[in-house]
Structure formats: C-alpha cells, structure tokens
Amino acid sequence: MSKHSPLEHRGPSLVALRGAGKGPRPVDLHAVRAYGDTLDDGQMMLSFALPVPFGDEAKEAGRELCRKMGLLEPQVYHAHDLGEGFTYLTIYARCPLSIDFTKISVPKLDAQRLDKAGVEAFWAEHFTRKIRILGACTGDDAHTVGIDAILNIKGYHGEKGLEAYKCFEVTNLGAQVSNDALLLAAREFEADAILVSQVVTQKDCHRSNLAALIDLAEAEGLRAGIAYVCGGPRLSHAIALELGFDAGFGAGTTPTEVASYVVQALARER
C-alpha cells in the first residue's frame, strides 16, 4: 500500500484488518477482562443515580466516581434530571482489571440432576418410606410464589411440584411462618427436609432470618438429621452454606432440581 493511501490515516491496513489468516486471539484464562467487542477491551455499563442536581457537575461526578473505581475513559452516554436534586446516569467505561479464571472456585450442589421418574426410582432404591418435606415462607415474608412453585402439584416451568411425587409427603405451611412455629411443626411432622423460601430481602432481612433458623434448630437439637434447604431470588448455594444451610437455590430453580438434591442428600446421610 502506498504511503499516501487514504486508509493510512484511518487506522490499520486492510491486510491487518483481514487478520492475515489468523483466527481470533485465544482468551488467556489467567487474565480475563470484561468483553465489549474486542478481547480485553474491558467494556462495562454502569447505571446509577446520584443525589446531586442535574448538570455538567453531576456528569463529572459520575465520571469521577468511575475513575475512583479504577475504571478508564468513563463516558456519560445518558444523564437525566430526576428532579428533587437527583441525577440519573448511564456510563460506559473500561475496566483494566483482570481475574485468574483458573483460580475461581464456587461451591456446587453435590447431586446429579434427575427427572421426576429418576427421583422416584432413586428413592425406591434407597428408601423404604416416604420422605417428609416441610415447606414455609418464614418471618414477615408473605410471598409464597417460590415455595408454591416448588411444592404445589401445579409446579413450575412445566414440571410438577414435589407434592406430585409418590416419594414425598409434603406439608406447605405457607406465608409468614415464624422460625419457632416451623421447628415445632418439624418436630411434630418428623420432617426429613425443611424448605424455606425468602423473597423479601430488604435490609438483608432474609439472611438474618435464615441464620436465626439454623441457630434455633441447633439449640433445639433439630439440626442434625434434617436437610435444611433455602431458596429465593437473592439466594445461592454459596450463601446458603454461609448461613448454615445444607443447600440453597436461586431464581429459576425448578422442582426437579430440589427433588434431585433432597433424595440424594438424604440417601448420603443414611
């Protein structure tokens, strides 16, 4: 290409653009960065409001906050005057940090995913009586959508709930059950597994509620021998373990996932 080619002023040569027959650059799993449209560009979108009046200062404040987070080249794509001295910002920026993906470790449920027939077959092999499952939405939480999706015959996402399984005897205590009442019922019912749903998460009340249940269960001598399982949109298996539960399920969990875990965990325990 001649020295005076117009392309020279626009960037790399056509040869370089074609990649000279090379494939995409391989990802270095020891240094992974966010991806926008080019490997390692570190592109991220941020969306937040600041309690400062709309204007150039608000935009600069947003950019400055991004710089303090270590982000590069923050650009305000959108700023909106919310009124009352508040400004909403959408910012794109580049994050230079990388993580070593090979060092990532996440606790996983130790259970194979089975379908309903698989769960029932597994149960028939390992148990001689029905597994008693007690479910509740605890504390002030009145949102039973989650526990109902897992337990009610109707189920969720095309799967029947645990009530429909011949291997389970299910009692769903419903909404706003206190930890005391739940454990009292667990004793009476001789529950093998307790399923607690927590949807309301304001000021992290779900965490304190769940942790309190485990404390109480230990004090009452009801911790050992019972599988404690929690679920909710802001929960995960890792959080559940942290709170003293045996397992946790997040948003989108279907009944077979819970059923698979319960039969296998209880079989292991025996």
Place this chain on the structure above:
Amino acid sequence: MSVVCTAFPVAPGFDCPSLALDAAQVARGRALARQIAQEVQTFTEIRSTVAIERTVLRLFGVEGATDGEVPLVNVCVDQVHLAGRLQDGIARPFCAALLGTGLQPTELAQEIAAGRLDLASFAQSGPTEHNMLQLGKKLADIGLDRIAAQRRQRDAFQARLGCGVQPLRYVIVASGNIYEDVVQARVAARQGADIIAVIRSTGQSLLDYVPEGATTEGFGGTFATQDNFRLMRAALDEVGDELGRYIRLCNYASGLCMPEIACMGAFERLDMMLNDALYGILFRDINMQRTLCDQRVSRRLSALAGLVINTGEDNYLTTADAIEAAHTVVASTLINEALARAAGLQTNQLGLGHAMEVNPLIDNSLSYELAQAILVRTLFPGAPLKFMPPTKHMTGNVMRGHVQDALFNLVGVLTGQGIQLLGMATEAMHTPHMHDRYWALESANLIFGGGRALGSELQLRPDGAIAERAKATLDHALVLLEEIAAEGLMTALQRGHFADIKRAPDGGRGQDGVFERGENYWDPSEALLTGRLIAAGQLRADGCAHEPYAGGEA
C-alpha cells in the same frame, strides 16, 4: 378520553376495540353476582368485628396509643370484648362512659388505658339512654363530616388541577422509611406518575392493630399509619401544585384492620385503596367471616370518601395459570363489583383488578392478553380498571423485563385501562430504586403518548382468535358464577375456585374477632352513613345498590 375523577360522574365510553358480547349473558352474570353478594350482605349485616368496633371509635375521634404502643382504640374494644360484652357494640358503653365522666373521647380512652376505668361497668345505660343515643350520633357525625370535608377538598383540587388522563400511571414506593418514600414519590411525580402507592411492610396485614406515628423501618414496604398518610399527602399536594397535576395517593385497606385503615385513609384524603373482598382470605389466610364483614364497612366508608377501590383479582394469576384461570378473574370481578355497589361505591370508584400474566414466552401470548383486557374493559364500561403488570414472569433479566412491561403498557393504552400499575424491570429482585421508576415512567409516557388513539382506530375480527377467546372466557366465568351462586361464596372459597387456594369458613386468622350482633347492638355511624350515601345518590332510597349502568347512579 375518559378520566378517573371521583368528583364527577364518568360517562361510559372508552377507547378500546369493540367486542360484541351477548347482552343476556352479561346480564345473567351480573344477576348471579348480585345474588352471591346478597348472601354475603345478609351474613355480614348481623355481625360485627373488633376491627369494625375500633373503626367506630376512630370516627368518634379516639386517637393515639399507650406508652407500650398499643392503640387506644384497641385498649377500649379489647376491654369490652374480654368481658364478653361486645355483642351490643362498643358505642353503647363508650358513650355511656363519656356521659358518666364528662370526658372527651380520647381522654376517656386514656383513662381506660391507665386502668382507672372499666367500660364494661357502663354497659347498662338506663335513664340516660336518650342522651347516650344523641351523643353517639353527634360524635359519629363529626367523624363522617371529617371524611366529607376531605372529599370536598379533593373535588376542589381536581377542579383546579384536573383528573389526569387514563391510563393513570401508578408507581410504588417501598423504602420502609416514610421520609425516603416522600423523596422517591416526589421524584416519581416529576417523572410523570399520577398515583403513588406506598407499599406496606410485609407483615402488616396480619397485625390486629394499626401502628402509630411516622415510621422509618419496614420490610418490603412502609407501615400504613395515619401520620405516614399525612406526611405523604402533604408532600404530594405540594409537588402536585407545582406541577399542575393532582397526584393521587394509594394505600391498602386490607388485612385484619381493613375498616380502620379505610377510615384513616378517608380522614387523610387518600384517593385510592387496595380493598378486596377475597384477597386476604386467599393470600393471607385471614378468616373469611372476618374479611367479609370488614370489607363491607371499609367500602361504605370509601364510598363516602369518594375513594377509588382497587380489587385484587390480578393476584389470582400469580398462583394459578393465566390461561386456565382467566375466567376466575372475570367471575371474581363481577362479584367484587356487586359487593362494592351494595356498599354504595359508584362506577367511577371501581378499580376492578386484572392482570397481564400469560407466560410471555409462548406464541400469541399478546393475543391472550388482549382478549382478557378487552373482555374486562367491555364488561365494566366507565370503571377505572386496575391493570397489573406481568409480575410472575419477571426475572433478574431486567432488559427482558423492561420489554415485557413495555408490551404491557401497549396493551393498557390500546384497551383503555384506567389505572396502569407500571411494572418495574427489577421487580423480581428488589423494591424499586429511584431510577427503576424513571425507566418505567419513561416507557409509559412514550407508549401512552404514541398509542393514545390506537384503541379507537383498530377493530377486532369478529370471528378471530381474540374475540373467540374473550367469549370462551366469559362462558367459563358464567359456569363458575352459576356454581358459586348455587353453593354460596363461602363454600366456593372452601372448594378452591379462586387462585387454586382452599380456605375453611372457620379457619384462618382473626375469627375470634367476629361476633353476632346482640339485640341491643348499636353503631350510630351505620344509619348515618347509609343516610349520607342515599342523600348523595350513591345508594337507592331503600338503601340498596343501584342497578349498574342503568343510569341510576350519581
């Protein structure tokens, strides 16, 4: 374009593609609903509840709580109830004690709370009977006057600032702290909100008392208290004045304190109340006798206050399937309408609830939604229908959620809904952040503006899938109404017709607060309220409901 304005009658007629329904079938549905409501009315008229008695005292002007934060109205009613003498009502002993002591209502309640006075000992009135009746009427009238004055105040605001254009944009605040809520609400008003609903703290429906004072902590919402009502009302009046729009305030007259909260809301000029006859029974396991009695009184007060009530059928579809159970929503709205009219509520006060809850990932989900929205719209001309967004199908995928909410907004404006509960993209994850509300309002502003005239421009194919689906749903609703009318509402609730949930007549919370009225039962506000509703043309001269859409109502 019709408006939701409680001050003026709303002419039937709306912007929605027309749907030809069999008039005889619709009339049959209403007749069945009226029959069902009549049975409930007969049951509730001869009963009262501790919440209703506490409401009588609130109308009398009793306010405040003990040092231990027990409301004075609870102290008084509990004293008589525990003595086993509530069957004649709280008004009789309370008025007798006022005459006997010469104290003012709140002063008397304070004496009772301090343990210096036993109301039960005043139950036998004797020679002062006439004076007692006069005093009771006078006090009840003062309370009802307070409510009427707030209604006039709203009328004046709306005459000056207008009533807004349907669909009204309804957003929630739910920070748990009333002072944060006020900031969030004022911002929302500036982004275009017409209605601010303060979501209640999640445990409140099961409290058998109304907390006192301005509150700064709550879970999933903010406690409904009279002080919180007052703070938010003042803030919305101020920002509304500046914006030149009347910003409506909404809360929840539901749970175990349904009539008390209706009364407090009426005192503080709330404009809208979630107030369902069946919701608490189904979703909070509140005893059905309790809720059916309480809904009657709460709705009568709301009728006087000029409030719009919002019913909760939309919630049925959060537990039941939206396609399979669509007819239960239609049947229930007809029952809720009949119960509301019996309480003196007018067409323009009926925010009958329904929802867009069909799985958005199935083919033609929008056709199903349109069929349902047009059907409900066509059944209740002029009523400011409350349309709820797809909450069950919201996930952490906020981008998809935002699109689902946009489709919901399109269906809302296309079918002439009255009150659009704007969905929040982050709904499945947290109570709304300030800018979640901005996203929602911007979407609604865009779509309502752009789609304003679509409903009156488009026509349905008479033989098409949408019209057929709407008719099939109405057919199913009629079958269900026939069944419920034959067996009675309480049996129907027992059999799990609604939301796939079964409830027993003597099960659930709050039954110990229900009692049959004794021979000498007296609530001076009852006859006065009926008189006012008749005088306002909200009830017929015989105290019964007007025929819906027969031109008989004010």
